[in-house]
Amino acid sequence: MSNHSPSTNLQSHFADAAQQADAAKLGMWLFLVTEILLFGGLFVAYAIYRAWYPEMFFNAHEYLDITLGATNTVVLITSSVTMALAIRSIQLDKKKQCMNYLIITVVLACVFLVIKYFEYEHKFHLGQLPGKFYTFEGIEGTNPHIFFSIYFAMTGLHGFHVIGGIGFITWLITRVKRNAFSSAYYTPVEMAGLYWHLVDLIWIFLFPLLYLIS
Amino acid sequence: MSDSKNNTIHILPLSLYLSIGSILLVLTAITVWVGVSFDFGPINLIVAMLIAATKATLVALYFMHLKYDSKVYLSLFIGGILFLAIFIVFTMLDTMRRQDIYEIKGTPLNNMAEMYQGLSTVDSISDSTDVSTDVSTIFTDTIQTDTTQQSSDIKID
Amino acid sequence: MDSTSSTYLPTPSSTIAPEVDALFNFILLASFAIFVIVVAVTLYFSWRYRRKVAGDGLTYGVDHNIKLEILWTTIPTILILIVFVWGFKTYIKMNVVPGDAIEIKATGQKWFWTFDYKEGANLVNELVVPVNKPIKLLLSSQDVIHSLFVPAFRIKMDVLPNRYTITWFEATHTGEFDLFCTEFCGDGHSEMIGKVKVLPPDEYAIWLEKSSVLGEGLTLEEYGAELYKTKACYTCHSLDGSLIQGPSFKGRFGSELTMTDGTTVVSDENYLRESILNPRTKIAEGFKPIMPTFQGILKDRQIDALIAYIKAMNE
């Protein structure tokens, strides 16, 4: 739930626009730090259980589809690039171009979710579900359900943040259409960019940890 | 003393964004290639993490403008990661060092979860110090020799 | 520091207790000294520099004094380093069991302790040990986290499900000491209290001999009566028909019982054996499924003795 100032550029209690933009950026970075620590909890669970059951993690990870994971990484990185370009174009006051880039970013995010849906659907079909719903027997090693519990927790929370990002950017697109932003005032776009890059950053770490275990 | 003076709008050239994007894609390809074909064992994890870290710093410096903004944001970002590192390292201090004095303290009683008790396919039950719940067999020789032998050569660090 | 049996600490009765008390008293003295200084100076200043007339004049502007600040940083640092090293040394002694310890397996369960000896003796809520002999407790839990605490011996160790933890003590004098559960474990947490009986070596040997053999020379009913007490059945089942947690034994055997799912069962030997070994299968009307299983705790002869005892309750 990031914060965005109203259409009137300057709020009463700020001295000037630059101070307001700076305050918004600092607020956003603090919010990103809370996101890092939120995901951090799951990285701790991953690290400890991988250290305890290394061979089970290796056996279980073979059931993850690396090609789908890699395409997802590529999709997210390109959406990160298009998001950065969207910010660049609004800085240059090119509203149309910014809108197009934002739309591409949203489309790529949806592609990411669709690929994720296929992966989940495949696992639901096989029975590799978290916790007590886990019925798959093929995996050697102790307690393979823990791997899938952590997998679903991490990718689920990340997917939830992707959906949040899509909502935020579509809201931005409607605002750009009503040309609420210009090169003088584009803070919400920049905030969305920071948020989206963090979501991409977290996936950059998730992908090797979950898909490339040896 | 708010540091908003050096916030002149930084518009990076299009070429920079595209080149950073392509480097990221190349690095992804490398990490997949290394992950799939080579098998160095533990080093593989370090290599994967290094590649992911370089990708992360690229995204953070250029896409998130950390390179051009005031150092406060960079220190916040690094601080967040530092506290996450503290959380991981200090918890591992406990979970990885439980069997320092007694081997038995580190390993679960029966490390196969209940849901797998019946499955015969899994043969890894035997290696752990599995103790069935029946108390009378509690003092099978494995336990006895293990702890008495253990307590004689105590490793006091 | 000799072992002061002071009012604020239970009499130290294990080899480790005097060392713990020594550190406790050292910290008590040091912090009491600091506390007295802080409070005395505060009260003195508040009285000495009290504001005589409203809105008094100039106040002395001293706002830092490097020497003083360094002093009151280094002294506490030195004190705490001493306390840390001393505490850690004793802690290691508490955690490393001497080689020749008698090993007893202690199991925490929802709301009672069972102690199993190598020789086969098996006690509930009661730990019998010889004096001046190191005793090693191998701890594990059947359900939630409990914690074995004997204040007089200054030992405490959490009892984890699915993992062993280890603690040890060596009692220095005989007697009976309280044993508590100190990790919250539900409704019966405050009832999970036991006794540690420390016997002289010869008495211990006799006791061990007597209790390891399963009720030798006693009729089934008498052995059942003894088990009724030692296995703490009395905490939930009364003999006079009054309701505690579970059904009373009075007139229980042979009667027609309706179960929670409506089926009716004649309470014969099989029903009693089944409700001892896995009580959750058939639960009598109006009772909650809280009886723990005695699977692996009671030997067959002990189950027969208990059933005989319940039968005897019918007359």
Place this chain on the structure above:
Amino acid sequence: MNLPNEAKINYLNYPKGLKSWLLTVDHKRIGVMYLAAITLFFAIGGLLALVIRTELFTPDNMFLTKKMYNQMFTLHGAIMIFLFIIPSIPAALGNFILPIQIGAKDVAFPRLNLASWYIYVFGSLFCLYSIWEGAVDTGWTFYTPYSSTTDTSVVSMMLGVFILGFSSIFTGLNFIVTVHKLRAPGMTWYKMPLMIWGLYATAIIQVLATPVLGITVVLLILERTLGMGIFDPAMGGDPVLFQHFFWFYSHPAVYIMILPGMGIISELIATFSHKKIFGYKAIAFSSLGIAFTSFLVWAHHMFTSGQSEFAAMIFSFLTFFVGIPSGIKVFNWVATMYKGSIDLKTPMLYAISFLILFSVGGLTGIFLGALSVDIHLHDTYFIVAHFHYTMMGGTVMALLGGLHYWWPKMFGRMYSEFWGRIACAFIFIGFNMTFFTQFILGTRGMPRRYATYMDQFQPLHGFSSIGSYVLGFGFLIMAIYLIHSLRNGKIASANPWGALTFEWETTSPPHPHNFEHEPKVTHGPYDFDTVLREREE
């Protein structure tokens, strides 16, 4: 927006109407609303405490069954911590004071401030629903596997705590940005009042630690709903891992509670000694020092939990270094009173009782940091006494001192000094009667969270219960005379205590925009000597 300029308007009576209160973005109104809410929850938590103490009068059950007793102490803990003490000083007094003290019109994100208030209300509704649905009986620490297997409504309580976490994060985030960006011109970091340093250090912990509580609570919900098994030993998980997750947040949380209290105490001691604070930089940096080292020590709550001896040694060593900054602060406050002109008004009485009680709390922490002594004292009443001395003897005393200190500024009325001192005496005596006896209970081995106990502990428990009535009576007196003063207390002047920080330069209660004229920084927050010298010439 232009304001009617007759002098009488202030943030309380302008703009009028309930809607203007419910949708206000004025940090002062949000602060007052928070104050009302935390007073309500403090009353509920306090009543629960009185019920518990009455139950413990006799060794066996008087009127509560064991399960009800467990629910009582769990709710007492959860309500007091999540709903009262964590939002109390930062959100209630902090929201009101911080912008004015740094000369700003409002916090950086006023609407986010209102959002954090409604998140707080929504979260507390969830907790009340969970109480109604079947109160949690796991203790406020929610240790698994008990919390994942008990039949009480843990999931709805977890959702409540999860939502409350966000309210705390947004308040912290708001404060950090406000302190960085909205200070009055000329107010450098070393010209800020120490209250702001306290709130800033607290905000850092709130932002860095609360998300881990969020993920812990989400994992516990998944544990109960999906049987996820990473904390459940039957599924191969490890319950001690939950303790690591929980305490990684909860130890910094105890510093979220104490640091703002320390901020208030610096203000009170300096103002009522009419003297420059001793060691301004030492106090400011020890606040930050506490904020960062508090993240390194959490496993001293788990010395007996079967964790590795190596980790226990590391955490015991680091625990001692968290204690040092607190000690330095206490010594600095005492040194501030040297050669001051001390006026023992009610806020100063609370400040002095803070010094005494917090010293006891802090020093008993040394007992618990030493490994071997903690083995004996862990999970006994010694711990109950320790954290009540630090939380109630520390934070609540500071909160009451701050409340009385800023009461004229917040409501424009003076409370009755006579009754204030009587209430303070009752509270101080009642507190010590209740909790000092618990130290002795603890060392003699009385375990925590016991519904029934052994007979030998009855006299001490009886004495402690009587003390809790005296304590409750003290709070009753305070409630009466404070509410009484709202209507017919004397009209307060702009600066009743002769303090020098910004909030005393505006009217009390302040103007809706805090200051009619832009405040200028002419002197440090505590330069009584220079200001008094100028007034003399």
